[in-house]
Amino acid sequence: MEEVQKKSKLSILTNGFIKENPVLVLVIGTCPTLATSTSVETGLGMGLAATAVLVCSNIVISALHKLIPDKVRIPCFITVIAGFVTIVQMLLQAFVPSLYSALGLYLPLIVVNCIILGRAEMFASKNTMGDSALDGLGMGLGFTLTLCVMGSIREILGSGTWLAGDWFGLAPGFKGIPILSNFIPGMSIMTMVPGGFFVFACVMAAVHHLTRDKSKIRKDFGCSACAMESSCSPERKALESGACAVDEKTMEAMKIAKAAEEKSVAAKAAAASAPVSEKEEK
Amino acid sequence: MSFTKMILIIISMVLVNNYPLAQFLGICPFLGVSKDLDSAKGMGIAVTLVMGLASIVTFPIQQLLLSCGIEYMQTVVFILVIAALVQFIEMFMKKNMPALYTSLGIYLPLITTNCAVLGVCISNTEDYTVAAVGSFGAAYVYAILQGFGGGLGFWFAMMIMAGVRTKLQDQSAIPKAFQGVPIILTTAAILSLAFMGFSGMI
Numbered sequence: 218m219e220e221v222q223k224k225s226k227l228s229i230l231t232n233g234f235i236k237e238n239p240v241l242v243l244v245i246g247t248c249p250t251l252a253t254s255t256s257v258e259t260g261l262g263m264g265l266a267a268t269a270v271l272v273c274s275n276i277v278i279s280a281l282h283k284l285i286p287d288k289v290r291i292p293c294f295i296t297v298i299a300g301f302v303t304i305v306q307m308l309l310q311a312f313v314p315s316l317y318s319a320l321g322l323y324l325p326l327i328v329v330n331c332i333i334l335g336r337a338e339m340f341a342s343k344n345t346m347g348d349s350a351l352d353g354l355g356m357g358l359g360f361t362l363t364l365c366v367m368g369s370i371r372e373i374l375g376s377g378t379w380l381a382g383d384w385f386g387l388a389p390g391f392k393g394i395p396i397l398s399n400f401i402p403g404m405s406i407m408t409m410v411p412g413g414f415f416v417f418a419c420v421m422a423a424v425h426h427l428t429r430d431k432s433k434i435r436k437d438f439g440c441s442a443c444a445m446e447s448s449c450s451p452e453r454k455a456l457e458s459g460a461c462a463v464d465e466k467t468m469e470a471m472k473i474a475k476a477a478e479e480k481s482v483a484a485k486a487a488a489a490s491a492p493v494s495e496k497e498e499k
Numbered sequence: 500m501s502f503t504k505m506i507l508i509i510i511s512m513v514l515v516n517n518y519p520l521a522q523f524l525g526i527c528p529f530l531g532v533s534k535d536l537d538s539a540k541g542m543g544i545a546v547t548l549v550m551g552l553a554s555i556v557t558f559p560i561q562q563l564l565l566s567c568g569i570e571y572m573q574t575v576v577f578i579l580v581i582a583a584l585v586q587f588i589e590m591f592m593k594k595n596m597p598a599l600y601t602s603l604g605i606y607l608p609l610i611t612t613n614c615a616v617l618g619v620c621i622s623n624t625e626d627y628t629v630a631a632v633g634s635f636g637a638a639y640v641y642a643i644l645q646g647f648g649g650g651l652g653f654w655f656a657m658m659i660m661a662g663v664r665t666k667l668q669d670q671s672a673i674p675k676a677f678q679g680v681p682i683i684l685t686t687a688a689i690l691s692l693a694f695m696g697f698s699g700m701i
Contacts, residue, residue, distance in 0.1 A: 244530075244680055245527065247527055247530065248523050248524055248525070248526045248614050249523075251526060252522075291582075291611075292579065292582050292583075295578055295579070295582060295611075296575065299574050299575040300575060302574055303572070303575055306571075306574065307571060322622060322625075325573070325574040325617070325621055326524075326614045326617060326621075328574055328617065329578070329611075329612050329616075330614075331612055410521055410522075410523065410695070411688045411689070412688075413688075414684050414685070414687045415684070415688040418677070418680075418684035418685045421681045421684065422674075422676040422681040425675075425677075425679075425681065426675075426676040429675075429676075
């Protein structure tokens with residue numbers, strides 16, 4: 218993530234929208250994404266709550282990172298984040314009780330949302346307060362945007378209407394705009410668990426398709442985007458080092474290497490001819 | 500405290516309310532570490548251990564917070580206790596059980612940020628309050644069972660997922676856009692569809 222440091226303010230802000238979208242490209246913070254995207258209202262509420270925590274924790278952590286000893290920085294970051302989560306939790310409980318009960322367990326679980334700890338570790342502890350605030354805002358809005366898109370798809374397919382809900386007390390009992398409900402009955406599976414996984418898969422595949430060749434798509438999980446990367450034990454890193462491929466070329470090279478290795482195990486004579494046969498395939 | 504209820508809690512946590520497949524908790528390690536059966540097993544056992552121990556430790560702490568009237572500190576206290584607990588387990592394993600450490604210990608640092616662990620601790624305090632269950636002892640036993648049951652359910656889902664993924668890797672023609680994470684999510688969708696069949700059991 219070192220290359221981020223020299224970029225302009227605008228690109229720090231817009232980085233989180235598509236190019237480094239925390240959910241769709243970096244694949245972190247998947248639990249709240251799947252759980253709270255059942256409708257646009259809960260998705261937007263979750264996104265904004267997480268954004269508020271992310272901006273505040275990024276500012277505080279970038280201000281404090283020189284004071285915090287390196288060895289205990291993860292517990293310190295978690296404490297700062299947990300403090301802000303508690304504040305948001307209490308504010309929502311007091312002023313927007315309907316959203317507080319809709320988000321339920323997932324509100325305190327913002328603490329362990331990898332997006333927030335990940336940005337603290339990857340960005341806020343290396344950059345100035347202003348840049349960290351912008352990064353937090355951009356990443357948070359990217360998260361909110363993803364939740365709203367997924368919430369829209371799941372709500373329209375699941376119940377046939379769009380934007381239904383109380384809207385934090387502003388429009389109590391709003392039935393939503395009918396999109397599909399005049400034509401077909403709602404597919405309630407979409408608002409349930411399998412629908413969440415499936416819509417997430419499709420949205421991610423669409424982003425892969427649209428941003429092909431333009432950004433680094435993670436073909437697989439690895440250590441590179443994990444929040445715990447620097448505190449992780451070296452044994453585990455060695456185990457996972459094969460999975461840290463971020464671009465296509467490395468993946469291809471790995472595939473070829475793996476194929477060659479398998480062949481060499483199968484028969485020594487075949488191993489000698491393996492590179493030749495692969496060149497022919499290309 | 501009834502024995503039937505204890506069995507029901509375990510069945511509910513493993514099959515009906517399976518954490519990754521029915522409640523969206525612990526999705527990150529469920530997708531990330533289910534690459535092969537060995538690492539799925541290691542992660543599953545480590546998560547079961549930590550979730551059980553975290554339930555044992557955090558439930559009395561919640562009673563302490565309640566008696567002091569500072570239950571709003573729950574999130575902060577719980578996450579710090581879990582982080583410290585994971586650290587202690589890791590240090591203990593490294594010193595006393597080096598063989599176990601090399602197979603399980605490497606997954607431990609990842610578990611602090613596993614939302615299933617904090618999730619089970621918080622839902623324990625909501626599901627089994629002393630006032631609702633009757634006595635502290637019974638509530639405590641239910642909470643511990645829910646912790647271990649949740650871990651077992653996670654382990655079970657991990658093993659199924661890892662089994663499917665080892666078959667997925669080399670024998671299938673996956674559309675280009677779906678390669679990598681999307682196909683894993685689609686697999687998880689089908690698995691969770693299958694787990695919905697358990698929903699009428701309890």
